[in-house]
Amino acid sequence: MFSAKGVSLYLVSWTHSFLTGRSRRLLFQGSPKVFALVLVGTPHVSPVSPLLLVIYFSRLHMVIPYGLTVSYVDDFALTVSLSSYHHNVQLLQRPYAIVKAKGSRLGVAFSVPKTELIHWRTCRARDPPSVAPIQLDWLVFRPSSEPRWLSFWFTPSLATTPTSQSG
Secondary structure (H helix, E strand, O other): OOOOOOOOHHHHHHHHHHHOOEEEOOOOOOOOOOOEEEOOOOOOOOOHHHHHHHHHHHHHOOOOOOEEEEEEOOEEEEEEOOOOHHHHHHHHHHHHHHHHHHHHHHOOOOOHHHOOOOOOOOOOOOOOOOOOOEEEOOEEEOOOOOOEEOOEEEOOOOOEEEOOOOO
C-alpha cells in the first residue's frame, strides 16, 4: 500500500519502528509494576496517530459520480449532488456498498445505526423539503430536520447550538 502511495522506504521503516516493540503498564495503588507488550493500535497522545489513521482509511475514499467522499479521523461521509432527491438516494446506495466491502477487508466496521441522512437544499429550491429515506443494511434512515456536523446541530434558521454528543 505505501509504495503505491509513493511513500519512501525510510518513512515505512520509521512507521514500523514506531508501532512495534511498545509496552505499557497500568499505574494505580496496588498494581503490579509489570510491563506488557502492546500489539495493536497507536499511542493516543502522539500527533502521528491521526495521520496514520488517515493514511489507513485513504483506501476507502473513492470517486463518486456527482459526489464526494470526505473523512475526518473516524468520521466518514459520502455526498452526492443531483437535482433530484430520489436520484441522490439511488446514487448513494452503490458507494455505500463499496465502502462497506472495502472496510470489511481492512477490518473496519461502520456503525450503521449512527448514520445520518441529510438532504441539502439551496435557498432557491422550490420543491418542498424531502422526506425520501435511504436504506442501508436493512435499516431505513429518514432525513433529519436538524443535521449535525462536528458536534454542532444546525437549526432550520442555520443557527448553531453546541451539543455534548460526539460525531
